[in-house]
Amino acid sequence: MWAWPVASPHPVVRPFVGPPNPWSPGHRGIDVGTTEGSVVTAPDDGVVHFAGVVVDRPVLSIAHSGGVLSSFEPVAADVSKGDVVTRGQTVGVLVPGHCSDRPCLHVGARIDGEYVSPLLFLGGIEPSVLLPTRPR
Structure with missing residues (x-):
C-alpha cells in the first residue's frame, strides 16, 4: 500500500x-x-522516471517495483530523472494549474503502461474477488 503524497485530509x-x-x-x-x-x-520507494514540463504543466513520475508508475501534477520537482527516492521523501511542491476552483494534486497510476485508479494503491478500493460461475 502507498502512503498519500500530501498531508491529511485527502479529499478526492x-x-x-x-x-x-x-x-x-x-x-x-x-x-x-x-x-x-x-x-x-x-508514495513508495522508486526511481524518478520523469521530472519536467509536459505541454504547460510540471509533471513528476516515479517508477516503482512490479511495473508500477506513479505520476503527479502540477509539481515543481526537487528531484531529477534517475534519482532514487524512498517512501515519504519530499519530491516537490504543488504549484497552481490543475483544478480551476481550488488547489489540487492530480495523482495517476499505471501498471505496465495501463492506467488504473491510484486508489488501488492508496487503500480506497477493495480488491476484486473472483466468484465461481457454476454452482458446486
Whole structure:
C-alpha cells in the first residue's frame, strides 16, 4: 500500500474515470484537494522516471517495483530523472494549474503502461474477488 503524497485530509475532488479504450477521453487519475505550496512526497520507494514540463504543466513520475508508475501534477520537482527516492521523501511542491476552483494534486497510476485508479494503491478500493460461475 502507498502512503498519500500530501498531508491529511485527502479529499478526492475528482475521481478516476477509466476510458473504454486507450484513445478515448477519461480522467486517468484522481484529483486530491490540498493547499497551494503543499509538500509532495513519494508514495513508495522508486526511481524518478520523469521530472519536467509536459505541454504547460510540471509533471513528476516515479517508477516503482512490479511495473508500477506513479505520476503527479502540477509539481515543481526537487528531484531529477534517475534519482532514487524512498517512501515519504519530499519530491516537490504543488504549484497552481490543475483544478480551476481550488488547489489540487492530480495523482495517476499505471501498471505496465495501463492506467488504473491510484486508489488501488492508496487503500480506497477493495480488491476484486473472483466468484465461481457454476454452482458446486
